[in-house]
Amino acid sequence: MKVIAIANQKGGCGKTTTAVALSAALGHNGVRVLLIDLDPQAHATAAAGYNSAKVSKSIYNVMTKVDNRSCELGDAVLIMEEKFDLVPSCGLLSVIEQEFKDSPHAVSKLHNAISSNLAAYDYVIIDCPPSLGFLTFNALRAANSVIIPIDMGYFSLMGVNKVLDMVELLDSKTGHKPYVKALATMYDRRTTFSEEIIKSLKERFKENLFSTRIGVNVDLRKASRDGISVLRYDMSSSGARDYLSLADEIIESQGEEPFEELESLRIPREEIAHSLDEEEVEVKPSPTRMRTFFNRLSRISRRPVFGKDSVFETLTKKR
Ligand SMILES: Nc1ncnc2c1ncn2[C@@H]1O[C@H](COP(=O)(O)OP(=O)(O)O)[C@@H](O)[C@H]1O
Ligand SMILES: [Mg+2]
Incomplete structure (x- = not known):
């Protein structure tokens, strides 16, 4: 089983869209996929067609230490019409950090829950919240690899270094070091600015940048509005095609993941600043x-x- 966390501290860079569409695209290839919504805002849950206020069990119940609320991961799984299963989120998840503030082993809470269900799925995709706190830390601990979606802007690039800091911290605390890969999202081939960012990402990430780029596509927005994956919304849309291509890349790369030193993936401040100049020109x-x-x-x-x-x-x- 492969566990993939989708993380970037910046909101709106395409984490949830990637988590849902990639789950559907992997499922389309016949592998068994579980999507875990780890964001208290429950956007992935909504994008999969569920009202988080009405689900009876969520990832909160899987992670809580309050006995009469707790359940097994398998008990929180929703089987859907999509080609992937979902563990939904709910607003209550935002208080979980408080529950664990005195427990040093709480960082492995999600990892332990997933490991007890190893046989059921080929891929587990985790949609992280837009912050690098307790929940994202748990996701990185559980993950073999981390995808950092980068929309073509300054704050998203800054988010890269922050995720890398967190992976390093995790390594020093637990000895676990997930493989990091960047994904260009909301790519607009008509702007030279998108090209500039891609160039800098290529130089920095080399083979740790997916060759698939996710283009801007309004069908991705419409699909999440309708609570279905973009593959069900319109299989021929460019959004569906892009995420199918990403799924192919992930399935093909199985097992061959050279580990780049995290230091070499860092984006130097000057490059980030340069992209800010470019961004301002576009305003x-x-x-x-x-x-x-x-x-x-x-x-x-x-x-x-x-x-x-x-x-x-x-x-x-x-x-
Ligand atoms: N490739 C894309 N093309 C057009 N809109 C997109 C694309 N990816 C995401 N969006 C839209 O951008 C907004 C933020 O995306 P989302 O996936 O929710 O980001 P995050 O989870 O990082 O906050 C959403 O309205 C989403 O529908
Ligand atoms: Mg999100």
């Missing part, structure tokens, strides 16, 4: 920004904003 000038810009230029150049010899006249003059 559309709002009227307020323009006004501030003109006022500033007018102050510096000691010229009026409008009229004769003004900043406006200079900037709009045809050359």
Whole structure:
């Protein structure tokens, strides 16, 4: 069995979308898949068509130490019309860290629960919350590999180094070191900015960057709105195709995972800063920004904003 955690501290970089669509795509290949929703916001649960307020057992019950609430992993599994099973999440999961604050072994809680169900699945996919606390730590401890989704932006790149810090901390505390791989998400081949980020990711991650890139595709949003996987929503959509290609890559790479030193995967600050510059160039000038810009230029150049010899006249003059 292979356990894959999907983690990045940044929200909105495609963790949940990847967790749900990848589970469906792996299942489409005939392997047995379990998706565990480890985010108290329960987005993966909703994207799989369940109301987290109405599920009777969730990953909280699997992990809690409150006896009369606790259950086995197998008891929380929902069998769905999809080609994967789901252990849902619920809001209560957000208090779990409090329950374990005095227990040093709590980091292996999820790992132990999954290990007791080894025979049932070929793949377990864990959707992590957008924070690097107790829950993500448990997911990394349980995982053989970690996928870091990186949407083409600055904060997502920063998230990479934070996940690597956490993997190192885990290694020093438990001796467990999952394999780390980056996945480009929300890739837009029309922008040079996406290309720049891909270039820097390729240099940094080499074979630890999936060759599959997940393009921007509105069907991925529509599918989660409808509570079904993108494969069921529209098998011919580019979102479905991208995640099927990712599943192929994962199945093919089984067993051959060269371990890169984490240090070499770190993204240097200058590269992150460079991508920030690029990102700012792409920001559309709002009227307020323009006004501030003109006022500033007018102050510096000691010229009026409008009229004769003004900043406006200079900037709009045809050359
Ligand atoms: N490849 C994509 N193309 C278009 N929209 C996407 C794509 N991936 C994710 N989204 C949308 O972006 C938003 C954030 O994605 P999500 O997977 O929930 O991120 P996270 O779990 O990291 O917070 C959601 O509305 C989702 O539908
Ligand atoms: Mg999410």
